[in-house]
Amino acid sequence: MTKRTSAKHKIDRRMGENIWGRPKSPLNRREYGPGQHGQRRKGKLSDFGTQLRAKQKLKGYYGDLTEKQFRRIYSDAERTKGDTGENLVGLLERRLDAVVYRAKWVATVFAARQFVNHGHVTVNGVSVNIPSYRVKEGDVIEIRAKSKQLAVVLEAINLAERNVPDYIEVDNSKLTATYVRTPSLADVPYPVIMEPNLIVEFYAKN
Incomplete structure (x- = not known):
């Protein structure tokens, strides 16, 4: 462990x-x-x-x-x-690591922090390695090309234990996520x- x-x-x-x-x-x-x-x-x-x-x-x-x-x-x-x-x-919920977790690209929020920290994610085409980075409505988050076949990503996408909330739109064919809106407590x-x-x-x- x-x-x-x-x-x-x-x-x-x-x-x-x-x-x-x-x-x-x-x-x-x-x-x-x-x-x-x-x-x-x-x-x-x-x-x-x-x-x-x-x-x-x-x-x-x-x-x-x-x-x-x-x-x-x-x-x-x-x-x-x-x-x-x-x-x-x-x-x-606007934290970048939270968005990566919500998009189901990793299994846990701890893994999301590490994933961002290791430079696997871009925001609007620019590499961001700060887990606390605040995304804005309309921002497009994407897994970098060299990271899209990582086992941790492929496994997490298929996890059945949770769903992607409706304030984030995910395209798993491209591994992109759009932060649509800031949620209320009831939405999370x-x-x-x-x-x-x-x-x-x-x-x-x-």
Whole structure:
């Protein structure tokens, strides 16, 4: 098991939920937290604990973002007109690694980050190797020609465990994806309930 895979499974168990909906999640075998006392950690959470858990879950879903990264995205969401929680989700979905993951070119969001970082992706014909790069509506994302036959891509495209959401149009014959629009919370196919409103409350109080 790689270090990254191990970290991913720890996130699932720490949250007590299969946050990516993957069949290999350890939560499919045992629905309790890690460690020798995991089965006893079922106490009622305080308001602070509930808000913190909502933040950790959303951060974890997008590849276990650091607090600094996540706080920067939240600050941008707060400055944008409209509902801060909805803006937060929209900005997270505009990350290039998130778009690569949604397009089903890789199996996990962790793999998407590595895929972008290794220079396998272009945006509007220009190579971009920054996973946090924010795509805009109408941007065309494509896998570079030399990377289109990678086994990781061919395997991920055929995965049946999730579908491409309608705010991204994918042409698998060309391995291109068009970012059609920024989604609302209701549009995003999270396997578990995400509560960005609780994250807004968390940052308002802390």
